[in-house]
Amino acid sequence: MSSLEYLDLQSSELDDEIPDTIGDMGSLAYLDLFRKSTGSIPDTVGKMVLLSHLDLSQSTAGSIPDTVGKMVLLSHLDLSAINCRAPFQIQLGTWFLLKNSISLRIIFKLAPDFVACANDTLETLSLSDNQFNGSVPALIGFSSLRELHLDFNQLNGTLPESVGQLANLQSLDIASNSLQGTINEAHLFNLSQLSYLDLSSNSLTFNMSLECPPRLVLECNHLNCHNLELSGKIPEWIGGSLPNLIVLNLGSNRFSGVICPELCQLKNIQILDLSSNNILGVVPRCVGGFTAMTKKGSLVIAHNYSFTRCRYHKASLVEISDLSVLDLSDNNLSGKIPQGTQLQSFNIDSYKGNPALCGLPLLKKTATLVLAILAWLNANRCPSFYD
Template identity: 25%
Template structure:
């Protein structure tokens, strides 16, 4: 055996001996050194040097302190993820001068990122994810000029992003999610012209977005969620023809949303909620034929709904045509006013419509024929093959508590119009949207009755109609809501017996029916003077029979009376004949009229 190869074997055996446990490394033995390339977790090159070490599937517990990195000058891949390694990353890791891929993710490694990492001049992929690393990002990271993917996420590194990062000219993926980074995004980031994915979310970055970001013409995904970035977004952000996803929610951006964001026509997702945007140019989304998700929740946009976003004046004819793929539209917690335009119902694939907490007035539109995205249960696999990309947060206020639900938008279909000034009746067209999972119309001025066909919404899991002026009885169709798990009908003017159904029996909280003085039945007090549905039907049948009897008795008396006195009043045969003919005609008319009245009575009774 050549001395260099024997050195590799000896280094592995020595490291194995230092481990607290090394299950899966049983073949590592100097007695078996001639078959080094057959050892588990090892791959060799054509001249039998170790080129790959992957212990991710071995149950290894220990540190890297005794690992002789200098013994592996030909190592290309070092994969240590999903192990029980602990301790620190030794500075000797910089001796792996041929290394192309390094992955130390999801271990118990602590300490700092060693500055010697900058010696790995051939490194193309670096993964340090979900570790206990702290300290700062070393400036030497800029020496990794062959790097194509940099993943330093879910660590605890602090301080700024070093300007030297702009030297990574070949970088395609930059992911620094979930750290404690501060300061501004360096202007040098615009030098990474090959960058396709930039993920800097969940940090403490501040300042303005550098104008040099417009140089990233190959950028596909921009994720800056949950930082403290501020100011205006450069208008040239959308110059890239490949931009697919923009996530800038939960920052302090202000001013007009850039009108060029969709110039490339490839955009599918915009998450811009919880900022301070004050307006959106009416042509912003005119070329967004691929747009699926729009979220401007909790901004300061002031306008009529029909005058904002892709809605100019009355919604232009291109609105639904230019956004044919739109699935998710959230404009809640702004200052939109005016009526909900009927044209908003032209988005055929829309699954989630959230216009809550605005100042909208007028009726709820009544023609939902075009909402085919809500008219049936969603086929998740065909619409969203990559489900992990479509998780959203839904805020639901329940008993004055704001709950946050993490939902897969793929499976979600819902409408939230709560917290506005909408009036008139709940349109019956809503009951045709049988794919709905949640419906929230609370906190408006809706009146009239709850639609009888509400039971058609068999997939409905959450229904909130509270704080309106709804009256009358709760329809019997409520018993058909077999999926309902969250219900709130409080603070209305509802009356009568609460319908019973298998799923409704599980909703035992009385507060969901509170402030409706006329309601009774489970889970409230039993109805003392209100007949059950069976009793009502029996009573109605008896009333019909009694009415028929009274009608026939009265008719018989009247005609008998006139027949008797007609003999004395009309003694002449000709006069008697005319009189009896008149009585027969009158009887036919009365019977015909009675039959017509009874049919109407029966029809009203069946309803």
């Protein structure tokens, strides 16, 4: 079988041990052993120098040999959800990767030889859901990179400003790490093609003008800044310069002040989360103009506690007819929930914690919810002037 080029054993019932003789398949370019290995991967796998695709995902390997890191033609390596019983270190510097889908359960530093593997053809680098620790290295030399996913790791330190030199980057996800420091205009200024940015669940802050947007906003349609260290007013440019924005998550920060009127310009917004901040004022009437939310979108403005009491205007919210999620809980909203609208189709949890809000939510009544509805009405019956 020395001339075999393609081998897919993921659906086979063959013995799960990978034999040493697999290295004799010198012409093999594609090898898929999904869920097939329960023992150590033999060192001889490194002899398959023509291998461009290697899938060992969801395997239980005793160890992974260093020779895997010497496969210089690999364009796809999938070790996702692998359960390795021994620590190892792959020599990243020998890879010339076009795509990389790694999800290891191993702890080792990302930084030492990461830069050495840079080349100007690498387009996708996904190291999500690992246990990589250490700092994010300078990303110099990855001029063709379009996707960089480092989310759900244990990375710390600051995000290098060299990220801002990745002019072809379209997707950047560094969520759920322990990164600290400040994101400034140098990080974002040259990312004019960026459409997906997820910085959530880090200890990051922004150092940008409220009025002057970075270039990234021209194309960005997904911006997730949930659970950062952001404070002050919501930047005006988020609404005024994001014509393509579909998802905006600013929840669990320390934003204060009123919802800026510039957010009313988000005509394509489908998911908006402003929950768990210190926002005050009124729910803008223009929220009813977010007609893109009719595509089963979500509106979450919960747990702000500081909204002034305001009546619902007919033009506010009622035009949104096909929301899949609505959470207005734990604010100080007041007024009557409009009848005959989708707003009545959400259950009581969507409105709880608003003692001056009145009317009847939940058109879809069931026997198990009758007592809850009666209790709501008893505490939230509308005064006659709302009729």
